[in-house]
Structures are given as C-alpha cells and as structure tokens.
Amino acid sequence: MKKFINKVDDIVPEMLEGLTLAFPEILKRLPDYEVVVRSEFDENKVSLISGGGSGHEPAHAGYVGKGMLDAAIAGPxxxxxxxxQILAAIQNVPNKNGVLLIVKNYTGDVMNFEMAAQxxxxxxxxxxxxxxDEDIALNDLNSVGAGKRGLAGTIFVHKISGAKAMSGASLAEVKATAQKVVANVATFGIGLNGATVPANHKRGFELSDGIAEVGLGIHGEPGLRQEPMKTADEFTAMIMEKIIDSLKLTANSKVGLLINGLGATPEMELDIIARKAIMMLKDLEVEVVKTWVGNYxxxxxxxxxxxxxxxxxDETQPLLLAGANTIGMKVL
Structure with missing residues (x-):
C-alpha cells in the first residue's frame, strides 16, 4: 500500500489542519476537537451541522461555508x-435560532448524533x-443493518436546507424542507473494487476482474448482488430506470443531477455516465435544472x-440554485 500519509493515527487531525490552513477564509478548526466551523457566521439564521467518518472527502468539511453547513465533525x-465531538460543534455555532443535524442513516451516526442532541x-x-436514507438499492430488501443508507444524495439536503436557512426560515421550516428533499431524492451506486483503509493496509474487499458490486454502500457494505461488467451506458441505464421509477419522474418533472465518483474513477468516465443519464432524462422530457459531475x-x-x-x-428549485461558497461545491 502506498499512501501520502505520516502516521495512521494522525490522518484526520492533519487533514483538518491542512484544510483550515489552505482555506482560512472559509474554515476554521475548533481547538482539541475534530470539528471545522465556518470562519464567518450568520448569527441570525438556523445553523446546520453534519458529519460522519472520514474517508468521504470532500464530505463533510467540504460543505461547510456560506449557503450550506455551519459545522462538520470528522470521525476516524x-x-x-x-x-x-458533535456536542462541541453544536455549542460552537450560533444556536439562538436552533440547530439542525443532518445525519446519514448508519447505526453509529444516528446513535451518536442523537446522544449529542439530548x-x-x-x-x-x-x-x-x-x-x-435515500439509497434506493435497498428498496427491495427487508432489512440491511439500519435500513436504507445515506449516500451522495445527502449533498442535495445540505444545499437546499442550507439555502432555506439563509432565507431566514425557522428551525421547523428548515427541517420540513430538509425532510422534503430526503423524500424526493434517490441514489444508486456501483463499485468496481474495495477501498484501501489506511489502518488495514489493504482493500476492504477484492472483486475479480470483470465483476462489479451493484448497489454497494460508501463503506464497502455489500450491495444487492455481484454481476459481470457492463458498458457505461448499460449500467447507467439500469440505475436511471430505477431512479425514474422510484421518484415517479414524468414529462415536465424538474430535477437536479449528481454524478458522483467514489474516489478512483476518472472524470472522463463520470462524464460518459452523465451523458447517458442526461440523455435518458431528456428523452422522458424531464428538465435537468442543474448537473454536478465529480467527487462529492x-x-x-x-x-x-x-x-x-x-x-x-417551486420551493426547492430556487434553493438548489441559490449561491453557495464551500470547498466541495460552489454555486454562483
């Protein structure tokens, strides 16, 4: 295993130190905590906080900034x-108007964020x-761990609820908008091999040549099935058919689209996937309001x-397009 790291135990704090040194105009780190907050706060709005395990960069610190999150916590x-750590984030953002925690549906995250809220x-x-919990790969399974997982669609929740908070909405209103987004977002992922966890010095799992893991999670959790490799268009069509059905998209529907790499997929391949996805939506006469392609x-x-x-x-479209300034996502 070859990695540009120093000591395994220092990966998270050194990563956060590097982020805050590189982007001091956006981020600052809380002393003694693996927490980053905005360099400049808006005291008159609801604060938004998210976080989870590290290894998902630019999530979650990459979405701290104007128009999105006010703080993010980085676990190991x-x-x-x-x-x-989560409580420290809550205490160190403006909280007179309340705080909304945006949590992906994993057992440890849900439990620890709830304890901090209490x-x-x-x-x-x-x-x-x-x-x-927007992972539609698990729609047809009775139970897998905590249930449907939180995946890259979480970024849409950050963006839209962040803009709602910027509008001066109350805590109840921001939460209602965030829940609306969760109910109207769908994600499906495919992995071609495992991730190399630094502490283990090897991939979490190995797939043989010509095999893909369909419907996997962001920590390498098993998906729906393993199947032979297909072309980019074939995989994209399969995913888009499931998403179109799940969201009940029809002519004149309006959507935002996120093509997300899991860390080692070249952008040229992501662009090929975007091409097919957009073509399918246009064939259905669905309006693609905004597309993002890259590692999110x-x-x-x-x-x-x-x-x-x-x-x-009519509510969420302008919020998706509202301005934001973060490392991971900029909307001008």
Whole structure:
C-alpha cells in the first residue's frame, strides 16, 4: 500500500489542519476537537451541522461555508464521530435560532448524533435531526443493518436546507424542507473494487476482474448482488430506470443531477455516465435544472460511482440554485 500519509493515527487531525490552513477564509478548526466551523457566521439564521467518518472527502468539511453547513465533525476513517465531538460543534455555532443535524442513516451516526442532541437539550439549545436514507438499492430488501443508507444524495439536503436557512426560515421550516428533499431524492451506486483503509493496509474487499458490486454502500457494505461488467451506458441505464421509477419522474418533472465518483474513477468516465443519464432524462422530457459531475462523497480510493437525482418543486428549485461558497461545491 502506498499512501501520502505520516502516521495512521494522525490522518484526520492533519487533514483538518491542512484544510483550515489552505482555506482560512472559509474554515476554521475548533481547538482539541475534530470539528471545522465556518470562519464567518450568520448569527441570525438556523445553523446546520453534519458529519460522519472520514474517508468521504470532500464530505463533510467540504460543505461547510456560506449557503450550506455551519459545522462538520470528522470521525476516524469510516467510523462515527463521538457525541462529545458533535456536542462541541453544536455549542460552537450560533444556536439562538436552533440547530439542525443532518445525519446519514448508519447505526453509529444516528446513535451518536442523537446522544449529542439530548446533551445539547440540557443546555436549552434547540436541536432537530433529519435522517438521510435515500439509497434506493435497498428498496427491495427487508432489512440491511439500519435500513436504507445515506449516500451522495445527502449533498442535495445540505444545499437546499442550507439555502432555506439563509432565507431566514425557522428551525421547523428548515427541517420540513430538509425532510422534503430526503423524500424526493434517490441514489444508486456501483463499485468496481474495495477501498484501501489506511489502518488495514489493504482493500476492504477484492472483486475479480470483470465483476462489479451493484448497489454497494460508501463503506464497502455489500450491495444487492455481484454481476459481470457492463458498458457505461448499460449500467447507467439500469440505475436511471430505477431512479425514474422510484421518484415517479414524468414529462415536465424538474430535477437536479449528481454524478458522483467514489474516489478512483476518472472524470472522463463520470462524464460518459452523465451523458447517458442526461440523455435518458431528456428523452422522458424531464428538465435537468442543474448537473454536478465529480467527487462529492467518496469512499477513499474506491473505483466506482453513484448517481443521485433530486425531484424539485417551486420551493426547492430556487434553493438548489441559490449561491453557495464551500470547498466541495460552489454555486454562483
């Protein structure tokens, strides 16, 4: 295994130190915590916080900034941050108007964020939580761990609810909008091999040549099935058919589209996937309001991709297009 790291135990703090040194106009780090917050706060809005295990960069610190999150907590690689770290984030953002926690649906994340919310409540801080579980690969399975997983569609929740908070909406209103987004976003991913977890010095799993893992999660959790490799168009068509059916997209529907790399997929391949996805939506006369292509929520160095689509309405469309300035996503 070849990695540009120093000590395994120092990966997360050194990563956050590098981010805050490189982008001081956007981010600053809380001393003694693996937490980054905005360099400049808006004291008159609801604060948004997210986080989870490291290894998904640019998530989650990459979405801290104007128009999106106010803080992000970085746990160890593929491991939830602890409640005390999350509580520190809650305490160190403007919280007079309340705090919304945006949590991907993994057992450790849900449990630890909920514990932190309960601790904050004892300090009379108003905290609400939204759980993101938009992984439609698990729609047909009875139960897998905590259920449907939170994947790259979480970025749409950050973006739209962040803009809602910027509008001066109340905590209840921001939460309602975030929940609307969760109900109208769908993600499906495919992996071509496992990710190399630094502490293990090897890939989490190995796929033989010519085999893909269809419907996997962002930590290398098993998907629906393994199957022979197909062309980019064939895989994209399969995913888009499932997303179109799940969101009940029809002519005149409006959507945002996110083609996400899992860490080791070249952008040329992601562009080929985007091409087919957009062509299918246009054939259905669905309006693609905005498309993002690149690495937005990764799995360290996993070769693979996911497609996320958010169905928009008169409220969420302008919020998706509202300005934002973060490392991971800029909307001008």
């Amino acid at each position: 690689v593929f491991t939830s941050p602890t409640p005390d 601790m904050a409540a004892t300090e009379d801080i108003k905290v609400e939580t939204v759980i993101v 929520l990764t799995s360290i160095d996993m070769p693979g991709m996911s497609i996320s689509v958010v169905k928009l309405d």
